[in-house]
Amino acid sequence: MSLSVGGAFGLGDVEVIVTNGRGLNPDELTRMLLPKLIYIGPDVPADIRAAGEVQMARMEALLKHYFAQAQKSQNTTTYNVLMNAGHPEAAQIVKDL
Amino acid sequence: MAITQAFCTSAKVGMLKGLYDFTNGADVFKLALFRGQASIVGTFGAGTTNYSDMGADEASGTNYSAGGSALTNVTPTSSGTTAYTDFADLVFTNVTLTASGCLIYDTTAGNAAIGVFNFGGDKTASASDMTIIFPTADASNAIIRLV
Numbered sequence: 001m002s003l004s005v006g007g008a009f010g011l012g013d014v015e016v017i018v019t020n021g022r023g024l025n026p027d028e029l030t031r032m033l034l035p036k037l038i039y040i041g042p043d044v045p046a047d048i049r050a051a052g053e054v055q056m057a058r059m060e061a062l063l064k065h066y067f068a069q070a071q072k073s074q075n076t077t078t079y080n081v082l083m084n085a086g087h088p089e090a091a092q093i094v095k096d097l
Numbered sequence: 098m099a100i101t102q103a104f105c106t107s108a109k110v111g112m113l114k115g116l117y118d119f120t121n122g123a124d125v126f127k128l129a130l131f132r133g134q135a136s137i138v139g140t141f142g143a144g145t146t147n148y149s150d151m152g153a154d155e156a157s158g159t160n161y162s163a164g165g166s167a168l169t170n171v172t173p174t175s176s177g178t179t180a181y182t183d184f185a186d187l188v189f190t191n192v193t194l195t196a197s198g199c200l201i202y203d204t205t206a207g208n209a210a211i212g213v214f215n216f217g218g219d220k221t222a223s224a225s226d227m228t229i230i231f232p233t234a235d236a237s238n239a240i241i242r243l244v
Contacts, residue, residue, distance in 0.1 A: 007243060008243075008244045009104045009109055009112070009242070009243055009244075010104070010181075010239075010242035010243070010244055011102065011104045011214075011240065011242075012232035012238050012239055012240040012241070012242070013214075013232055014199070014214050014231055014232070014240070015229075015230040016196075016216050016220045016227065016228065016230070017228040017230060018221065018222045018225055018226070018227050019222075019225040019226045020223070020225055021223065021224055021225055022225065022226075023190070023191070023225075023226045024226050024228065028228075032228065035233050036234070039233060041235070
């Protein structure tokens with residue numbers, strides 16, 4: 001007679017995103033973050049799923065909006081730092097981003 | 098040679114010996130990148146035991162430091178009968194390099210290898226952000242699961 005306990009180690013897959021000559025933008029950051037904030041499992045009843053998807057869409061819009069605002073606010077800060085340091089041309093480039 | 102995605106066998110032994118602590122703020126895990134697949138000379142997978150195995154097969158490039166970058170652990174939890182853990186997505190900022198896979202290892206446990214990951218092809222960044230996105234943290238998809 002033997003006694004054993006079954007089990008297995010599992011390893012998930014990673015995804016790699018590479019931008020092209022720039023950093024991450026609000027759309028990409030939102031896509032990264034949203035699944036970590038709200039997850040709708042495959043076995044969720046249809047009515048709950050529908051409500052969850054509505055909520056997810058609202059969160060997606062909010063995240064994109066605030067990420068974009070954070071980007072603009074950072075550009076404003078950088079613009080002023082460059083202006084105060086006597087680099088108006090560089091400041092203008094940042095302002096035009 | 099080749100990179101085969103695998104949970105390192107030595108890490109399975111380490112798990113049973115209680116060598117790793119995935120709790121947030123406990124062990125420091127890092128993620129190091131493998132260079133482009135055409136340049137890989139070693140064989141990596143279940144038999145990989147330590148970060149030092151990477152040797153010259155680790156990626157190099159602008160704004161990438163040997164050893165890779167530290168991960169942020171998400172404290173393990175469970176769903177049903179499956180236990181799992183997760184890491185926060187990792188961004189290599191403004192890098193210029195080519196990578197074909199990565200190694201997660203535990204610096205607190207002497208750089209013990211945990212898992213080898215194949216990106217399915219070369220990923221090339223030129224003065225860009227390279228982001229490693231971890232899968233949904235659930236019983237079916239999480240990066241490390243004990244079923």
